[in-house]
Amino acid sequence: MKYIKEVISNYSLTEKDIHNLIFMEKFMLEYADQFVDQFYEYMISKMPLPDSMSSDVIQKHQNLLKIWYKRFFEGKIDNKYLEYLVNIGNTHIKFNITQDMFNIMSNWTRQWFHEKIFQNVSDDIKRKELLFSMHKLMDINKDIISDAYYTTEIKKYSVFLSLRDFIISVSERIEFITQIIILSFLIFLTISAAVYFLFDIVVLMKMKPDFFIIKALSSLLMIWVLSELLYTEINIIKGAKFKISTFVGVALIAFVRDLLIMTLEHSGSIEKLLLIILSITVLGLVYWLVTITETKDKPRR
Structure with missing residues (x-):
């Protein structure tokens, strides 16, 4: 799993980005239910759902999707948040949500966020700042979730990869304790x-x-x-x-x-x-x- 130090460095995440996410939270939370409904409408129109996606599973996934939506704009970007994203990647495998489905819906989500920011922020400079910060966090989400998805898939066929991840995880924890x-x-x-x-x-x-x-x-x-x-x-x-x-x-x-x-x-x-x-x-x-x-x-x- 990637850690927050590496993510901050790779994506040049700053305190300004965190403040921008918190600023967007004020108006984006109003659209939480709308986001979930339109997300599923688009997903169903573009691809057949896996057999594992029963009505109960869909309801559960919608609830989890709303939680992800709210956490996206909280601005609490730390190791706990990255671990949460890793669990999302693992959950996709559990419910047979393919990576193609994830990529399509990630692209739709990015455009949907983009549109809502344009609707609520009239100042060009402020809107540009918010869009930059939103795209950074979307890239981080896609990176961590995809990495967790592929890593879990590969582990099914590679014992050495599992052992390597275990050693790295233990080493990083020892470093943190030190x-x-x-x-x-x-x-x-x-x-x-x-x-x-x-x-x-x-x-x-x-x-x-x-x-x-x-x-x-x-x-x-x-x-x-x-x-x-x-x-x-x-x-x-x-x-x-x-x-x-x-x-x-x-x-x-x-x-x-x-x-x-x-x-x-x-x-x-x-x-x-x-x-x-x-x-x-x-x-x-x-x-x-x-x-x-x-x-x-x-x-x-």
Whole structure:
């Protein structure tokens, strides 16, 4: 199964797209019953239904179709939603709904959504934004459901594919658990550093103003480093791309902190001081180059 990180990257799904889906929910929910009725009218006119589609099954499928319609515009695009789409693909196999039938009705659904957006949104710019977001989510739905359909079909004939999917699934779950452990540890360190800083302020208040300011600043730098790592890890779990510049920046801040402390306390040899200055210069150059590369790469994603 594909995970939300991969889907966000592949389809360039943004927060703006989520807001657009929620915006459409306000008027699209009014057409839920109409959508289901017209969906079946068109489907029956274009293709014979499988023998497995009895009246009870059709009623059940209509209810499930209405649920899918409502969830489409909720804007809750996460791993749980992708798992829901995978189950839809598996359900199609269960009721002998062929992939050709699915493709035909997906195309009709896209056009139906397109028409309703045109009917309800008069502003050209806003309508264009909504259409882009709608097409993105339709492509995601079609991709995940089709992938689940074909994967399940192939598994009937390939034991190795089932084993491969099992190994990948276990590995991805272990990776997710590891990220949660790292996130929890970073939260603990950030809170501990903040509490320690508050207690340290009391001691620093008794020292000279220049010593107090620089020591407090160095402690704040460490808190900033931890908060930046925490922010980065949260974004990675949410699906953002791994940013090398963050970790280069962390190393750069660590050397800057050492330089501040050495300058204040007049400790350390000249060689060590020059080494730190050289390290700051090199890391600063690397940070600048990496940041430029990430900025240029962003529009392509």
